[in-house]
Amino acid sequence: MTQQALPITHINNFYKAPHFLPAYATRERFNLPLFSLYILLHVLALAAPLTYSWQGLTALLAMYFLTICLGITLCYHRLLTHRSYNTNRAVKYLLTFLGCLAFQRGPIWWAACHxxxxxxxxxxxxxHSPRYSLIWSHFLWAFFWHPQLDEEQETTNRLALDLASDSGMRFFEKHYTSLNILCLLGLLGLGYLWGGWKIGLSVLVWGGFLRLVLCLNITWLVNSACHIWGYQTYDTGDRSRNNWWVALLTWGEGWHNNHHADARAARNGHRWYEVDPTYWIIQLMRQLGLANNIVPVRPELSLAEPLKTK
Ligand SMILES: [Zn+2]
Ligand SMILES: [Zn+2]
Known part of the structure; x- marks a missing residue:
């Protein structure tokens, strides 16, 4: 890592490049059923203003914390993909279950992709690099079968061999869609018990459909915005950025240039102002005896000053 000017030119314009899809993104590889499902989710989420209740809003906030903070950031990303810390088997499976409910595919594929x-x-x-376009990096990439990740099962298994050899992870990989359907039914039932069918519908729409739409887009911001807007502390040779507003939305994942500089570290916020709530949770887990082997930031990195980014 050096502290010199970045070898990236026209950094603010590259996402406007004319070739907005990679060569493999052909019509044959377009995943129309999945794309249709995501469009349907967005349409169903439009019912939110008509079904508002404080119970629905509570369900949205609770599910946002459970599935994105605990499920995706704490588990899929830092625990399963980067092994930034260790925990016991029961906690690992419980967190993986929550990650599945974010509907971002199973843990083996997610880790291999990342x-x-x-x-x-x-x-x-x-x-999902924005080298092609902003919309490719944000969501289009998810709707094309990837030549390695989706067409070569051995590649996915090789990239995530530790997870693919775990029978529990294979269970979640196979059944994550069913788990999401059960979750939606559970939200409807919980809302019904809370206050009848009207509240049941509200909890389903807000805690289910609207939460899924918001949370998918929040996670996708790490792939798009965090490779376009923000500052670079480290010259990682890529386009990764530290972005404060994505960090706030993603429980600390927006410090993405820090993360690319030291991917195994459990802490993504390297400076006092780079708030990283997920790391606070890892610290809390350690105090409760639920996390060990926490990987620290490499000491030479934590002293670096922000680079001036054009
Ligand atoms: Zn990245
Ligand atoms: Zn990562």
Whole structure:
């Protein structure tokens, strides 16, 4: 890591490049059923203003914390993908269950995809680099079968061998869609018990459909916004950025340039003002005896000053 000017030119314009899709994104590889499902989710979420209740809003906030903070950030990303800390089997499976409810596919595929991102960051093989376009990096990438991740099962298994050899993870990989359907039914039932069918519908729409739409887009911001807008502390040779508003929305994941500089570290916020609530939870887990082998930030990194980014 050096502290010199970045070798990236026209950083603010690259996402306007004319080739907005990679070559493999052909019509044959377009996942129309999944895309239709996501469009349907967005349409169903439009019912939110008509079904508002404080119980629905409470369900949305609770599910946002459970599925994004605990499920995706704490578990899928820092625990399963990067092994930034260790926990016992029961907690690992409970957190993985919550990660499945974010409807971002199973833990094995998610970890393989993200490890591929780290190994090929902003290069041609990166599954979601904004080198093609903003909309590709934000959501379009998710609706095309990836030549390695989806068409070569061995590649996915090789990238996430530790998870693919775990029968519990294979269970979640196979059944994450069913778990999401059960979750939606559970929200409807919980709302019904809370105050009848009207509240049941409200909890389903707000805690289910609207929460899924918001949370998917919040997670996708790490792939899009955090490779476009923000500052670079470290010259990582890629386009990763530290972005404060994405960090606030994602419970600390927006410190993405820090993360690319030291992917295994459990703490993504390297400075006092880089708030990282997920790391606070890892610290709390350690105090409760639920987290160990927490990987620290490499000491030479924590002293670096922010680079001036054009
Ligand atoms: Zn990245
Ligand atoms: Zn990562």
């Amino acid at each position: 490890r591929l991102h780290h190994s090929k960051v902003d290069k041609e093989q990166d599954p």
